[in-house]
Amino acid sequence: MSAAPAATAATPDTPRLRPLVTERGSAGFFSATARRRIEILTCEDCGRRIHLPRPRCVHCGSTNVSWTPAPHTGTVYSHTVVEHQVHPLFPVPYTVIVVDLDGEEDGVRLIGNLPGRAEVTAGTPVRCTFEDLGEDAAGNPVVLPVWEIDTERASSGTEEDA
């Protein structure tokens, strides 16, 4: 885990599809990203992750759960190069990646978007930055965790969890 990198601001000429950050089930996640942190809902009794967030621990049933820091690094679990446009805000080609967070149990994953036909395979190391998407209509900050290839780790060949 590293110090929070600077966020990149969205500009008016690059409209983005923003996540709804106020859903009661997931608002804690976006409240953390607004502070440039990744936090995953965690059971305080059994210690396991509850991802995606659920009302109580899906492993032990405890309601004693909280948003707890998670690594800002990971590796690619799967990817697809999208060549067929399905939404006006997403011209093709672009690459969607599914990221396994480093050191977490299977299933603790986040999604990323890489420009163009990215050169990735399962195990490619990636790291998180944060993209500021402005505010929603109610003035809540909307900050999206985004991923980029961790060129330092990729070139040193020290892939974890590959």
Next chain:
Amino acid sequence: MSTDPTWRRDACAIAGIGTTRFSKDSGVSVTALAVEAAAAALEDAGLTPADVDGVVRNDMDLVSCAALADGLGVPHLTYWGEAGPGGSGPAAMVAQAVAAIMSGQATTVVVFRSLNGRSGRRFGLSPVVTPEVGGNETFEEFFGPYGLLSSGQYFALMAQRYMTETGLTSEQLAQIALVTRKRANANPAAQMYDRPMTLDDYFASRMLSSPLRLFDYCLETDGAAAVVVTTTERAKDLRQPPALIRSVAMSTCRHPQPGLMYPTLMRENITVLPSRECQDTLYSRAGLGPADVDVAQIYDCYSITALIQLEDYGFCKRGDTGDFLADGQIDLGGSIPINTSGGHMSEGYIHGMNHVVEGVRQIRGTSTSQVEGAEVSLVTSAPPPAASALLLVAA
């Protein structure tokens, strides 16, 4: 093999089947399609709308049970129900009809699915039109902002991971599209009836979301399909030879995740589907196993979906599946001929319901790609969120 002593085998049967034309533009409403398919199923069974007392719909259908009964002229419904989600539904919808009949809530149940899947809201395009994505318990706020916005992209991620884990090649995966296309070429009702496909054609088709190409996708379709479920005792007196419902099964998996589709990317392994659990229930209720199945209609929204289910329902083992496909085992004359009407990829995508209809045809001996002497016919309805399946047998 373990057997389930509480399930009553062969108590109910499918007595009638009906479909509309499958097209890119039906020119009529989904209610009109549903009524047409249901009326055809009743006519096939030798029944009238006055005989119907139950209706089961799909949870994604735009047509309500009351609207179908209204359009069909059913005087009095005593039961209605629905199952889903979406394509996981059709076998479960038949299971609902069985449950209604066995509990005495209905005697004659129409099960239907109707959609203008091409001329209406297209499945292949993102439904997101707002500047914000997610909410309403979809959890799509974790997915949509990254451009993960269509089912094809989701199944591409599954296929890519599967290829990483098993070494499956594109040539092997292509067999699903090629074999089901051959079945469509024998079926005049299939949208791809007059469109043969070679391996070169497959590789020439556009990559839509790697590693999936155009021909790994199903056909967005306008159309409807319906069946009539009643007791086996009654079905034996009706117009057609009944397809007995040997067993039904519905299943979720451990920690299935909320929402519909994208959240399942957070399951421990995205190449394992709820059909794996479904087959245990299905076969134990039937007292049958995969070796007893003569023909299978495997839910094929995408090639990869069908491929993984071939493993889950016990026809081949992970690691050998690529060779199993390349050896022609899913072709006519193979160990498990699949999707004999052309399936979703080459007949039409009626969200699993046309698979139920074709499963019945195989028991009647009336398929355009009939498996000689077929006595046990499997129909699956698909993952990712949940799974359901039927085993049909001859009387």
